[in-house]
Amino acid sequence: MAKFRVCPDSGFYFDKSAESLMKVNAVAGAVFLLIAGILALGVILTRWQEVHLLPADLFYQVLTAHGINALIFWVIFFEIAILYFASSTLLRSRLAAPGWAWAGFALMIIGAVMNNVAVLQGNSSVMMTSYVPMQAAPHFYLGLILFAVGALIGCFVFLGTLVIAKDDQTYQGSVPLVTFGALTACIIAIFTIASGAIILFPTFLWSIGYINHIDAEMYRIIWWALGHSSQQINVAAHVSVWYLIIGILFNARPMSEKVSRFAFLLYIFFLQLASAHHILVDPGVSTEWKIFNTSYAMYLAVLASMIHGLTVPGAMEVAQRGKGYTKGLFEWLRKAPWGNPVFSGFFFALVIFGFIGGITGVVMGTEQINLIIHNTIYVPAHFHATVAVGTTLTFMALTYLLIPVLFRRALFLPWVAKMQPYVFAGGMTIMILFLLGAGTLGVSRRHWDMDFTGAALSFEYPGTAYMMMAVGGIGGVLGVLGGAMYLVVTVGSLLFGKKLEPSAGLFQSFGVPLAASAYNIDQPDQLQMAPKLAVEEHGSGGFEAPGTFVLALALLVCFVVYYAINWDYLASVWPMG
């Protein structure tokens, strides 16, 4: 018999099994974020040419581990926690097959550790992409495969929980929007993991000698169905979290359920096709394939992101205006709780994701202007805007929300938590903007030495490129400091934070359930009678959001100007006549 507790502060219901699984997945994610953050410092201080900290071998090793820990392990562990929250908690349902969920978690841990060990041993510095014919140690691939299988189990536990909730009638009609967004992330994850299996399993066999050849172009196409789609899981997940945060902080409902849901549907149809922009300069595939997948399908996914970019702040504005913040265009925004890291983290993530990540993403997805920046440092700058700020900062903001609600601890050093989103977003924005500039000047990504010391053919970047990499490095160090502040607050809260529940001890912070007396609710009778929170129901908020429309127009102007500048720049790359 499932047992639930209700959080007295938020009103959320937690199934005992799901609660433990959310905790362990979130904590595991934070551990891999810590590893990724420490390694990030090595990458930043080496690409900052005046510092040039690490020797070449160590740099590529560190860069490989940083990429995989940040882009795969940290985000997917945290996303599994979100899937369990969005299904079990938001639908007030028991979790399906908790035993399988624990088995999936164990596989993910074993896989992540195995992969890290392989990279640490030094024979697998093949970058996250592990392009063939570069070969890593067999346990590098095996680790990724085990991790993927574990994550796949997590996805099916989520789907199973949706089925149980429907059967138990814990909700009526459609699932709430946040759960629908999580479902979108889950669907993209299943495609991603299947693609990973299709390409990584033969690559594993190749690494142990059972297959003697893997076609490099075939590998690139299928691998990017894993590599880029894994980042689309992040997009769907963090957009869902945005709706969750505005629902909790402002009691906001989406401006239009129908429109927001349609935007998630566009993600399901088209978002994964954007993987093709990594293949835009590859000779083996046709222009038709490239242009359909990027300039047609991808723009429909971009349209979906623009819809969310409008409706999330718009819904918040509608809610704020409903509370009387109606003066001028932006009183609703000025009077927002900027001292609350849940809000500031979410809002910075939204703005930087939209203004920088979104606009640069469209530039990268356009076949012609992609040529200017393909495989330059512009690419990491773009995905640090989307993943390192868009997703990671959103998840950081959500953590501040969940520490009291899920872990039943008060925030440790709340003044540090208050400053953290400003330091992280500020540092990362400096880094991203200057790396975008350096990339436009042609600085390569994944390259140890901008000076090309000892190269047979010499090449000199302009002095401005060195300056931009240096300022970007300063921003990156600030970003790492912001990441460290997050970990100090979160780990400190779990270890030393004031207990909000008498039984919320040390072990309870790491997955052990609270005292049995806390879980005093049986499903389903009492749950059905409980009033629903805004994020647990259907409903639209309305369209009275003039401030948001002004912000959207500002985004449009920025996009048009930047897009035109890139076409102009393209025209000057190969002068005619």
Place this chain on the structure above:
Amino acid sequence: MTEEIHIPKPERIPFFQRMLDNPFLLLFIGVAMPTVFYVLWGVMEVATIPIAK
């Protein structure tokens, strides 16, 4: 942490949305679309490149 809870009248769920309330239908669409347009189409193009002699 939350504002006062109010219980508004539930919104009518549109027909199209009800049709798409089946997560497994969405899963099929979400896997089939990129498999056909990205993976299969791309792999077929690579597979049909003539082998150099």
